[in-house]
Amino acid sequence: MKVRKAVIPVAGLGTRFLPATKAIPKEMLTIVDRPTIQYIVEEVVASGIDQIIFITSEGKSAIENHFDYNFHLDSVLREKKKIALGEELNNISNLIDIVSVRQKKPLGLGHAIWTARHVIGNEPFMVLLGDDLVISKTPCAKQLLNLFDDVGESIVAIQRVPSDETFQYGIVEGEENGRENTYKVTRMVEKPAPGTTDSDMAIIGRYILKPEIFDILDKTTPGHGGEIQLTDALLALTKKRAMYALEFDGTRYDAGDKMGYLKAILAYGLSHAEIGDSFKKYIKEIATTL
Ligand code: UTP
Numbered sequence: 001m002k003v004r005k006a007v008i009p010v011a012g013l014g015t016r017f018l019p020a021t022k023a024i025p026k027e028m029l030t031i032v033d034r035p036t037i038q039y040i041v042e043e044v045v046a047s048g049i050d051q052i053i054f055i056t057s058e059g060k061s062a063i064e065n066h067f068d069y070n071f072h073l074d075s076v077l078r079e080k081k082k083i084a085l086g087e088e089l090n091n092i093s094n095l096i097d098i099v100s101v102r103q104k105k106p107l108g109l110g111h112a113i114w115t116a117r118h119v120i121g122n123e124p125f126m127v128l129l130g131d132d133l134v135i136s137k138t139p140c141a142k143q144l145l146n147l148f149d150d151v152g153e154s155i156v157a158i159q160r161v162p163s164d165e166t167f168q169y170g171i172v173e174g175e176e177n178g179r180e181n182t183y184k185v186t187r188m189v190e191k192p193a194p195g196t197t198d199s200d201m202a203i204i205g206r207y208i209l210k211p212e213i214f215d216i217l218d219k220t221t222p223g224h225g226g227e228i229q230l231t232d233a234l235l236a237l238t239k240k241r242a243m244y245a246l247e248f249d250g251t252r253y254d255a256g257d258k259m260g261y262l263k264a265i266l267a268y269g270l271s272h273a274e275i276g277d278s279f280k281k282y283i284k285e286i287a288t289t290l
Pocket of ligand 1 (some may be wrong): 009011012013014017055103105106107108109129130227256
């Protein structure tokens with residue numbers, strides 16, 4: 001069955017980025033000339049998905065507005081003959097069909113995804129975290145979809161992390177299964193205490209999930225941090241069905257973290273069509289003075 005829908009949970013509080021995120025969703029923080037969330041929506045569009053479901057919460061309406069048609073702004077830009085700019089804004093609202101579902105309480109990522117169950121129904125779907133950016137030749141979401149066409153089971157995207165950082169991630173253990181950069185998952189654990197796993201395969205914010213996950217989430221009790229953890233539900237899913245981990249090709253930036261955000265600005269700035277070259281020149285100049 002084809003994956004047609006992508007869930008993007010954006011209901012988190014963004015405490016790592018306070019005070020910037022007190023009144024502005026972290027997904028709306030700008031990277032060069034567009035908010036973080038727009039890069040993710042563009043990745044979904046480039047991967048051929050038909051519909052996005054945002055999981056939102058109070059204070060996140062700026063995200064919905066960003067992808068909506070702004071009649072007033074469009075009229076003003078037309079009056080001022082700024083036609084190209086008006087068209088660019090309209091293109092954002094025409095990118096893809098988007099619906100929103102509210103997560104009433106921030107009970108965790110697992111709970112956020114469960115909130116989408118009625119909109120998803122009985123079909124496989126993709127999940128992209130609203131602050132995880134990936135720069136890659138083939139969109140990361142597309143890489144997962146290509147593997148799904150082959151295996152037809154749930155998939156998590158992974159990257160290798162240093163062993164002293166594994167406690168910050170959901171970690172998977174798995175065995176090679178003959179496909180390039182692909183592992184069959186044998187175990188997973190959310191934020192493992194140091195020394196409790198030998199694996200360095202960290203789950204990042206891209207998944208394809210089978211709809212059975214909703215029944216499991218229904219029964220998943222709060223785990224690490226008192227939240228309903230997606231990793232706990234994924235582990236339960238591996239006991240019923242096969243699950244694969246894909247070491248994707250590309251570089252991932254955690255734009256919900258200060259350092260990750262700055263690295264993302266550098267990477268997107270350096271490859272930007274309009275300012276990339278002059279930005280590189282500037283970086284070289286200041287690097288000599290550091
Ligand atoms: P994070 O772990 O980044 O949490 O959530 P957060 O609250 O957004 O940010 P910090 O850690 O306080 O700075 C991972 C993803 O899960 C979503 C977030 O929006 C983010 O995309 N999420 C998390 C929800 O949608 N609901 C929740 O209850 C928790």
